[in-house]
Amino acid sequence: MASAKTQPKVAVKPRLKRDTSTRLDIIIVGAGLGGVGAAISLLLAGHNVKIFEAANEIGEVGAGIQILPNASKVLQSWGMKEKLEPYATKPARVNMLGWKGNLISYLDFNESASKYPGTFYWDFHRANLHKALLERATELGAEIKTRARVVNVQIAGDEANSATVVLENGDRYVTDLVIGADGINSRLREILMGRPDPPTPTGDLAYRLLLSTGEMLKDPELAPFVTDPQVNYWLGPDAHAVNYVLKGGELFNMVLLVPDDMPVDSANTLQGNVEEMRSLYQDWDPRIPKLLSLCESVYKWRLQIRVGMDSWSHPSGAFTMLGDAVHATLPYLASGAGMCLEDAAVLGELFTRAPNPKDSHVKRHLVKIYETCRKERTEMVVKRGNRQQYLYHLHDGAEQEERDRKLVNAEEGEAL
Numbered sequence: 407m408a409s410a411k412t413q414p415k416v417a418v419k420p421r422l423k424r425d426t427s428t429r430l431d432i433i434i435v436g437a438g439l440g441g442v443g444a445a446i447s448l449l450l451a452g453h454n455v456k457i458f459e460a461a462n463e464i465g466e467v468g469a470g471i472q473i474l475p476n477a478s479k480v481l482q483s484w485g486m487k488e489k490l491e492p493y494a495t496k497p498a499r500v501n502m503l504g505w506k507g508n509l510i511s512y513l514d515f516n517e518s519a520s521k522y523p524g525t526f527y528w529d530f531h532r533a534n535l536h537k538a539l540l541e542r543a544t545e546l547g548a549e550i551k552t553r554a555r556v557v558n559v560q561i562a563g564d565e566a567n568s569a570t571v572v573l574e575n576g577d578r579y580v581t582d583l584v585i586g587a588d589g590i591n592s593r594l595r596e597i598l599m600g601r602p603d604p605p606t607p608t609g610d611l612a613y614r615l616l617l618s619t620g621e622m623l624k625d626p627e628l629a630p631f632v633t634d635p636q637v638n639y640w641l642g643p644d645a646h647a648v649n650y651v652l653k654g655g656e657l658f659n660m661v662l663l664v665p666d667d668m669p670v671d672s673a674n675t676l677q678g679n680v681e682e683m684r685s686l687y688q689d690w691d692p693r694i695p696k697l698l699s700l701c702e703s704v705y706k707w708r709l710q711i712r713v714g715m716d717s718w719s720h721p722s723g724a725f726t727m728l729g730d731a732v733h734a735t736l737p738y739l740a741s742g743a744g745m746c747l748e749d750a751a752v753l754g755e756l757f758t759r760a761p762n763p764k765d766s767h768v769k770r771h772l773v774k775i776y777e778t779c780r781k782e783r784t785e786m787v788v789k790r791g792n793r794q795q796y797l798y799h800l801h802d803g804a805e806q807e808e809r810d811r812k813l814v815n816a817e818e819g820e821a822l
């Protein structure tokens with residue numbers, strides 16, 4: 407087994423030097439994890455990048471995010487290991503528990519990391535991850551414009567070699583390539599498809615909680631959640647719960663996944679009722695009601711997915727998409743952001759390798775290859791997320807017992 411010291415590092419990509427004849431001007435729409443990741447990757451490929459973000463200020467909601475080995479490798483290749491490590495919690499393992507608290511199976515992350523050298527399981531506060539990505543993009547020369555809502559992308563036909571991005575205030579920008587990274591409620595997706603196309607509800611919602619750990623540390627039953635960082639999943643009838651510690655033990659992240667009871671025409675995020683939330687878990691592993699008793703207020707988020715887009719790109723190759731806008735998934739594999747970062751890495755790789763991506767034929771080809779590389783994999787992740795929803799929420803009985811047997815025997819990363 408390779409020790410941490412002998413593990414090969416992930417090679418950090420140098421920034422490619424290009425002259426203006428092969429350097430693209432790229433506009434990325436949306437400064438989420440996907441958009442900023444794409445900016446870093448394409449800046450490293452030697453291109454110019456502007457990001458247009460609709461919000462007045464850039465910021466991530468205050469909750470946790472798991473970064474799995476595939477995504478940690480991408481981040482390291484962008485030269486971000488040193489920036490991220492101070493904020494990363496490295497859980498020792500992930501535990502799958504029954505809803506009454508019985509351990510079904512676990513995966514030892516340290517063993518797994520030694521099998522796949524140079525990879526990490528990292529847990530972050532989203533704001534820390536996002537800020538580190540923004541810092542890296544800025545260091546590399548990204549121009550980031552807030553209060554810049556994109557309302558249209560105009561392209562003069564399938565042979566065009568540029569696109570015009572139109573902002574809400576009427577400003578227009580001509581660019582070589584537009585990348586729509588505007589999230590699940592994507593406007594750019596609708597522009598590309600030429601029709602309205604709302605996301606698909608999944609029938610589940612998420613309560614997202616952040617607890618400060620002071621009170622937990624006073625309780626011998628809860629303190630180990632803080633002092634021995636592990637990721638825990640409890641699987642139960644129609645619901646599950648996930649938790650892990652963040653910021654070196656300062657905060658505790660909990661996500662509760664339950665049937666969606668939000669009015670059909672309501673906003674997708676609403677203030678939740680703490681009592682109602684507690685009542686849903688009152689008969690579960692007693693540590694869960696105990697944890698929920700520490701929560702004072704909560705928001706609930708409708709969980710939706712994105713599927714069914716025949717093509718992610720305009721035939722000209724001057725406009726493509728990435729991230730939740732094209733493949734938002736249930737968060738049950740903790741992989742949505744990982745898929746965004748992979749999209750960004752593939753785009754960067756392709757736009758590094760081609761000698762002259764400014765040539766319209768080459769650019770069209772690269773965008774097509776990008777889509778081919780990413781579509782099947784991300785669609786598979788969305789499907790597997792849906793499958794996890796079914797499996798995680800089984801009621802006690804023969805099928806649940808069969809699931810638990812499979813969990814015990816599953817090879818790492820194997821689909822159930």
Ligand code: FAD
Binds near residue numbers: 436438554556731744
């Ligand atoms: P977003 O983060 O939504 O960013 C889109 C940006 O575009 C926003 O800043 C928005 O303001 C901007 N925008 C929108 N419209 C416009 C416009 N017209 N013009 C300009 N700007 C615009 N993933 C993981 O990998 N691991 C996890 O542990 C994990 N946990 C999750 C838990 C929950 C409860 C949920 C809901 C998701 C989780 N995910 C996880 C998924 C992950 O959060 C998303 O996949 C990821 O954040 C999507 O990033 P994005 O950049 O595509 O979109």
